[in-house]
Amino acid sequence: MTSWRDRFSAITPRVAVVTHDLAMVWLVWQGLHRLRFGILPNPPEMPLWSTEIALVLLAQGLVFWQVGLYRGLWRFASVPDLWNIFKACALGLLTIALGLFLYNRLDLVSRTVLVLYPLSLMALLGAPRLLYRAWKDSASERTNAASVRILILGAGHAGEALVRDLRRFGTYQPVGFLDDAVRMRGTKVQGVPVLGRVSDVAEIARETAAKLLVIAMPSADAIAMQRVVIACERTGLPFRMVPRLADVLEGRSLPGELKEVAIEDLLGRKPVLPDWKAIRHWLGGRSVLVTGAGGSIGSELCHQCARHGARRIALVEIDELALTTTEAALRRDFPDLEYIQVLGDCGDPAVMEHALRLAEPEAVFHAAAYKQVPLLERQLREAVRNNVLSTTTVAKACREADVGTFVLISTDKAVDPVNVLGATKRLAEMVCQSLASERSTRFVTVRFGNVLDSAGSVVPLFREQIRKGGPVTVTDPEVTRYFMTIPEACQLILQASAIGTHEAVYTLDMGEPVPIRLLADQMIRLAGKQPGRDIAIVYTGLRPGEKLHETLFHADERYRPTGHPKILQAAPRSVIVGEIESAIQALQAASAKYDCDALATLLRTAVPEFQPEGAAEAEPGGSNTVVAFPARSARKV
Incomplete structure (x- = not known):
């Protein structure tokens, strides 16, 4: 049975996040109004707390909860979370405007504040989440400074997802990407630089002191995979590959697992997809x-x-x-x-x-x-x-x-x-x-x-x-x-x-x-x-x-x-x-x-169409008679 201490420990971080978000709502609403009315010769009185502010917090808090903002963790905040925050801010603005219209016909509510509110709130909610994740990733890298240095071949979606997974587990340290796309040259993916082409793997692996190569090209055809494997072999380093999605869905590979390159990955036939x-x-x-x-x-x-x-x-x-x-x-x-x-x-x-x-x-x-x-x-x-x-x-x-x-x-x-x-x-x-x-x-x-x-x-x-x-x-x-x-x-x-x-x-x-x-x-x-x-x-x-x-x-x-x-x-x-x-x-x-x-x-x-190639001898320990099929010359079909 879960103790009250365990329940308290589980609830505390979420309460802190909710408190932080509502504090940002209060800060944005108050700050934007003070900036807007502060330029007037006789600004209206703006108390730190009022029924209007209570309605704003209640409306925005309900939208946060309904949108699912608290189902995620700051540790894994990403672009989809920012999009979720923006939706929550936009929907919150509509809910606040409706509530205040019914309450006081939007009396003393600046239209400029309504326009700037969702963008400002998104910045104050999103920035702390991303900074917290960056801090945790940095701390993880410092903790795992002795982890295996890997070079990733392929800077696409699979490579980007791989970097995120590797940082989460901390066992490996990505030191660079290799990709043949010209547009990727000199860029960074998840903060990891794209260092060159796949054919340069031997030289770049030596320069970066990489200890493992990972092929992140799950959609590559057999010919491309053969070329990549040959390039990896020249380095003398061990290499693995990101499994295909079909292998994960069929249970042949685990999500995030690095598998050895199998012979079927190098043969020139695409697998048949069943219905x-x-x-x-x-x-x-x-x-x-x-x-x-x-x-x-x-x-x-x-x-x-x-x-x-x-x-x-x-x-x-x-x-x-x-x-x-x-x-x-x-x-x-x-x-x-x-x-x-x-x-x-x-x-x-x-x-x-x-x-x-x-x-x-x-x-x-x-x-x-x-x-x-x-x-x-x-x-x-x-x-x-x-x-x-x-x-x-x-x-x-x-x-x-x-x-x-x-x-x-x-x-x-x-x-x-x-x-x-x-x-x-x-x-x-x-x-x-x-x-x-x-x-x-x-x-x-x-x-x-x-x-x-x-x-x-x-x-x-x-x-x-x-x-x-x-x-x-x-x-x-x-x-x-x-x-x-x-x-x-x-x-x-x-x-x-x-x-x-x-x-x-x-x-x-x-x-x-x-x-x-x-x-x-x-x-x-x-x-x-x-x-x-x-x-x-x-x-x-x-x-x-x-x-x-x-x-x-x-x-x-x-x-x-x-x-x-x-x-x-x-x-x-x-x-x-x-x-x-x-x-x-x-x-x-x-x-x-x-x-x-x-x-x-x-x-x-x-079986009339049976045309045996040569003859077959009797099995050892069986009949001493030699079993001879009608012979014919060898042929190529």
Whole structure:
């Protein structure tokens, strides 16, 4: 319970501010009238207190309170506070004039005083606030004289806000700005001078004894950010950046936090902005189930569902540690939601029936899959079992449970597949298409390219190779891939699911593909190293099942735009339901016998467009038979 001393301590500063402001009102009103009437030969009597002055103080005090002048603190007074003061003074003048007109018809009230009153009062109210803030900032700088000296790259709104935040916390001392705008040269922002251009950072950092560089350019494109990072690297100093507003709003960065420059900041593709209103309208209040909930995509998908209105989330995961970790993170960030943990293999019909019975979901996101291309070339049986047969099990269970929407998370490798991953994912798409019916579960397929920093992706591999001193291994100097971030991939999944078409395949217009050698080069630079000098890049040749270039669109799928400018909808290619059912039964039988030869033949027959690159050997410890797909010459797509 709060003691009277605590309440008194909290009220005292505000009472002092109110007293100060009313004293300034009295001083302005008295001072202006004495100046105005003092020039007359016989000035009227002007008492220090009267009913008229009481009305002035009452009227102006009520306006101060109503405008919200006492909700702010002098310590953080700024231009918006001055504007608020001006509004209070102007409205106060109108209220005073009305009150005195009703009281005495403005007798002995000078019209000149009425004109000068709001400006004079604004000066006497605003100046002490700004002086107090300047004094506190100066005292903070003196107290933190040993704080880290930083140089800020970018003198725009983000840089100005950063200086205010840094002064408030006192951990860092801004010593200057760098900006390429000519109009900024020689000016000061928040009292901090603009010392030169961004390209001069090495020389100016040395002259100012800066210890840290901060990039305050949240709206800079990838090319500009690459140029800035290269300039920062030449200094040999550590550098950070102000997070983008989208990262703050999505909870990936904290307000005022300085983050490391991430690889996605340097790639040449702007993130796709989702239609959050449509997503929340579709997702709000729903119960959802996510398979593979402990994986990179699955765990982020759970967080996105929690953030945008789901009331219950069921997590199906075979890895007990991943399941526990994901569920604990969700409970920490969203404690008011209901969570259901199901430990087990989603390819087990009993597991899925149990999970669907517990959660009663209105939407199921099937994120569980194997996705490592070279590994799956030698693990054909597990690729088929997990990516095809488990998808069949989950999809049929959802249809039998009358789930509203089933979302299959697929890959761009399912377009003209040349590897086991692409072929199994394409067959999974065909299974969902064969199960679709206007009177049952809505089946949606979402395709996207490589996901930055997902488990097993190239980014963590490069990061580990750089940490060990290299070399960084790239398969081919010409190889390219489409990339997106994990949150962006999950936003695409939710956006496509919310569009509402009963049976559809959605893909993202991902812009231009990124050369993997450029990705390696930028990651080495982000680590403070120089490619070729500190860390070598070695080209190892394409691995089994890999293409030089991925394609996003199939020639026969007739893509058309949707309500979202970056999401395209494909017209599904026709499938024969009976043939799909027969193929699944044959694959189940071959899988039960671990017959990789039969699995290879069946997969090739079920997915006619599957054109394998080379051959895949039998998995160690499995059949001794070499699994050979029909070979063909390598090609560039």
